Amino acid sequence: MKTFLLYSLLVCTTFLGYSQNTLSLEACxxxxxxxxxxxxxxxILDQxxxxxxxAIKAKTRxxxxxxxxxTYLSDVTQVPIPNTGxxxxxxxxxxxxxxxxxxxYNGGKIKATTYLQHITTDKKKKAVEVSLYQLKQHVNQLYFAILLSVDQIELLELRRVQLESTLTEVKSGVKNGVLLPTSEKNIETELLRxxxxxTEANNNKTKFIAALAALTGTSIHAETQFEKPLVTTTAEGTLNRPEIGLFSLQKQEIEQQKNLLSKTVLPELSGFATGGYGNPGLNMLENDFKTFYMLGLQLNWKVFDWNSNKNKRQALEVSKxxxxxxxxxxxxxxxIALNDQKKDIETLENTLLIDQQLIALQKEIVAASNAQLKNGVITTADYTTQLTKLYEAENLFNQHKTQLQLAKANYNVIKGLNN
Known part of the structure; x- marks a missing residue:
């Protein structure tokens, strides 16, 4: 009775309020x-x-x-003609x-630099996307580990209910002298197991939920219901991974760097205006404070760079x-990873078919053992052994079923179907 009360308390705290919240793999x-x-x-990258x-646009202003x-000059210009005044x-x-x-005019270098900066930012953002996408398999592991814990808890509850029912019948058999007094002890021992x-399954579930909550940055309550996804896969289509986009942006960045290099050999034209006040002014012979100004154009053109530009372009070709x-x-x-995952999926699908056959056979054995137990033909230890085998077969079936969904989810992540 004490065991039953402890177990009831544990089950109530586990299942209470499950209908309040739901969470799906896609939401994670x-x-x-x-x-x-x-x-x-x-x-941050946008900023x-x-x-x-x-900063680049400021160069156009x-x-x-x-x-x-x-300054103080030790010697100054003088007119070497006497009496000039x-x-x-x-x-x-x-x-x-x-x-x-x-x-x-600078040959379009500013426009090319601006576009290069845009591509570089897109590349960095794509790199962030790649890092986030690679965490999806970790999400899969945690999510399906939670589902497996839930299945195990539910299966243990069904087994407990069945043993409680059997315990009542065994107690009646002991009372009527059909079974030995120690018979009920075997079942009570199994109930404690x-x-x-x-307890262990609940602790594992709590641990997995905490890890998933930390990874996804959300609050996940213990009473949350986790939807069981029906994952489908397809062998058609090409890879849609964000890494492919990152490689493309890296090559675009290199091409734009080459484009910018081609513009650095072009001349640069600018206008200037200077206003000033000083002694002397522009007239070096007038010894007085004067205002002055200058207007003009300036052309800069690096005619020969010792093949520096050419070598840089070759280096970019190597980078590409x-x-x-x-x-x-x-x-x-x-x-290769997709082929391995596909083989795992095929293996698990075949394993599930065998699991179902084993469960069906073991259920028949348990039913026969139950009848034999009631008639005193076998002991409760024999019965609980067969019941444990059924639990193990069903638990293994649930594990393989969850592993199959996990393998399919990982396959989709590897291929990029969840991108």
């Missing part, structure tokens, strides 16, 4: 991509790009420079200027070849 994926700390980098674009200097310059001279430079196994090689390796390894 969505929470992962939204709440996992790494996901916040997308917003970084905005700052970089503003006038650049202002303020200069001021005071031109006073020599002061040894102390002063000048303050404000210059404005406006870029007019079930209590122990249920490395990316192609990495993509080929990724596709090969992914296809």
């Amino acid at each position: 994926y969505a929470h992962l991509e939204t709440h996992y700390p790494l996901a916040q980098q997308r917003t 970084q790009e905005a700052a970089e674009r503003s 006038p650049q202002l420079n303020l200069n001021a200097q005071a 031109i006073a020599p310059l002061n040894n102390d001279q002063y000048r303050a200027t404000l210059s404005a430079n406006q870029l007019i 079930i209590l122990q196994q249920t 070849a490395l990316v192609d090689s990495e993509e080929a390796v990724f596709r090969l390894n992914t296809n």
